[in-house]
Amino acid sequence: MGTHQANASPAFHLPPMIELDSSTLLLVNALFGVLAVGVWLVLAFPFRIARRACLLLAMAQTVMLPTLVAGPGPFRELSGICLLVALGLLSLSLRQLLRLRQQRLDLLGLLALGLLADLARLSGLPAPISMALTALCMAALALLAGRDLLLGSLGLDGWLRGGLVAPYAAMTTYLMLRAIALMEPEQAPQWLLQDPRQHAGLAAAWLVLAMAISGGLVALVLSRLIQRIEALTRHDPLTGLFNRRELREQLARQQARAQRGHVHALLMLDLDHFKRINDELGHAAGDAALCHVARLLRAAVREQDCPARYGGEEFALLLPDTTLAGAMVLAERLREALATSVWSWHGRHWSLTASFGLALSSAAPPSRGRVPPASASELLVGEALVDAADRAMYMAKSKGRNQVCLAPLPGSAPC
Numbered sequence: 001m002g003t004h005q006a007n008a009s010p011a012f013h014l015p016p017m018i019e020l021d022s023s024t025l026l027l028v029n030a031l032f033g034v035l036a037v038g039v040w041l042v043l044a045f046p047f048r049i050a051r052r053a054c055l056l057l058a059m060a061q062t063v064m065l066p067t068l069v070a071g072p073g074p075f076r077e078l079s080g081i082c083l084l085v086a087l088g089l090l091s092l093s094l095r096q097l098l099r100l101r102q103q104r105l106d107l108l109g110l111l112a113l114g115l116l117a118d119l120a121r122l123s124g125l126p127a128p129i130s131m132a133l134t135a136l137c138m139a140a141l142a143l144l145a146g147r148d149l150l151l152g153s154l155g156l157d158g159w160l161r162g163g164l165v166a167p168y169a170a171m172t173t174y175l176m177l178r179a180i181a182l183m184e185p186e187q188a189p190q191w192l193l194q195d196p197r198q199h200a201g202l203a204a205a206w207l208v209l210a211m212a213i214s215g216g217l218v219a220l221v222l223s224r225l226i227q228r229i230e231a232l233t234r235h236d237p238l239t240g241l242f243n244r245r246e247l248r249e250q251l252a253r254q255q256a257r258a259q260r261g262h263v264h265a266l267l268m269l270d271l272d273h274f275k276r277i278n279d280e281l282g283h284a285a286g287d288a289a290l291c292h293v294a295r296l297l298r299a300a301v302r303e304q305d306c307p308a309r310y311g312g313e314e315f316a317l318l319l320p321d322t323t324l325a326g327a328m329v330l331a332e333r334l335r336e337a338l339a340t341s342v343w344s345w346h347g348r349h350w351s352l353t354a355s356f357g358l359a360l361s362s363a364a365p366p367s368r369g370r371v372p373p374a375s376a377s378e379l380l381v382g383e384a385l386v387d388a389a390d391r392a393m394y395m396a397k398s399k400g401r402n403q404v405c406l407a408p409l410p411g412s413a414p415c
């Protein structure tokens with residue numbers, strides 16, 4: 001953090017009568033750093049969790065190590081640069097973890113500015129000014145890291161998010177105060193001009209900060225892992241669409257809404273003569289055709305819809321707040337989009353079609369998504385809705401395929 005030499009190292013007192021000097025605290029910090037490097041490497045390699053972010057964190061922690069243990073000499077001279085680079089790597093890895101990896105220019109710009117400010121000492125810029133400018137760049141990096149944590153999609157509630165941001169806020173405040181102190185040394189308290197080698201309190205604070213930041217990062221990596229596992233349990237691995245389990249959950253949610261008067265529709269579709277693709281082109285081609293259908297489905301639906309792979313070559317589309325007219329339009333549009341789309345496998349074009357079965361939770365008025373609250377007997381929901389759509393889909397198969405059939409509903413006639 002600076003190049004001041006450690007003359008006397010005042011002790012930091014912890015009750016009951018534990019006395020720690022700054023070198024011991026820095027050594028503990030370095031040992032903690034070595035442990036953290038090991039943790040990041042284990043997460044990155046054997047476990048392959050957030051690999052790039054973990055690698056950046058391992059590098060950040062490694063870059064920090066010389067600043068913690070270096071005696072007087074060239075390494076200590078470089079401690080400002082090491083800290084700056086470590087902070088830059090930490091901010092980059094946070095962006096990676098928060099999936100903001102496309103924005104890097106601001107961080108790289110601050111890193112470059114900080115390096116220039118530190119190196120400017122060599123060409124005659126007074127050391128306190130150079131150190132103050134470097135500290136300001138570090139403060140900006142810490143501030144951006146805190147902001148990213150505040151705004152990023154973490155899946156964490158307010159208090160946890162606040163706990164993650166707190167160390168970055170503390171670091172930003174300290175670095176800014178230090179920059180001001182370096183520029184106005186006469187009016188600044190002495191501890192702001194010292195570095196952790198000279199002040200046991202600072203060394204202790206640095207250790208606490210390092211532990212809080214590492215703990216927060218581990219929590220972040222774990223929350224990403226949990227999100228990934230959750231996504232795996234809800235999605236079909238081949239197509240990336242929702243799976244049957246998630247469809248059931250969404251159907252149950254819609255069942256509760258249907259009882260309050262909301263209408264939803266379920267569209268089931270089954271590819272026609274799909275077996276031929278597998279037989280003539282191979283199983284990999286069959287998989288690619290399923291992915292093609294999944295892309296069409298995804299492109300056709302609204303955000304609130306639930307496109308799912310029901311199993312094999314059968315797909316389902318749950319459409320909340322959808323009337324009969326709207327669902328019919330969508331089903332026809334999808335049928336046509338699939339029949340006219342070009343799917344090819346190794347230069348061989350193949351015409352894909354599907355048979356569609358449509359069922360509605362209730363016979364809604366044509367232009368509104370809501371009907372008066374209905375009793376359970378007037379509704380077609382959950383597994384009964386799936387069965388009805390499935391039967392309508394088989395009806396479409398028996399009528400010659402590549403068409404949409406509507407399941408019978410009170411007030412509407414079957415096709």
Ligand SMILES: Nc1nc2c(ncn2[C@@H]2O[C@H](COP(=O)(O)OP(=O)(O)OP(=O)(O)O)[C@@H](O)[C@H]2O)c(=O)[nH]1
Pocket residue numbers: 238270271272273274275276278282283284285286287290311312313397
């Ligand atoms: N490639 C691939 N094939 C699958 C997958 N799941 C199911 N299948 C195949 O899908 C085919 C379904 O065949 P059938 O049930 O006879 O249906 P179809 O050939 O589409 O005929 P119709 O539905 O009557 O039009 C079978 O050959 C299954 O092996 C999958 O994930 N990948």
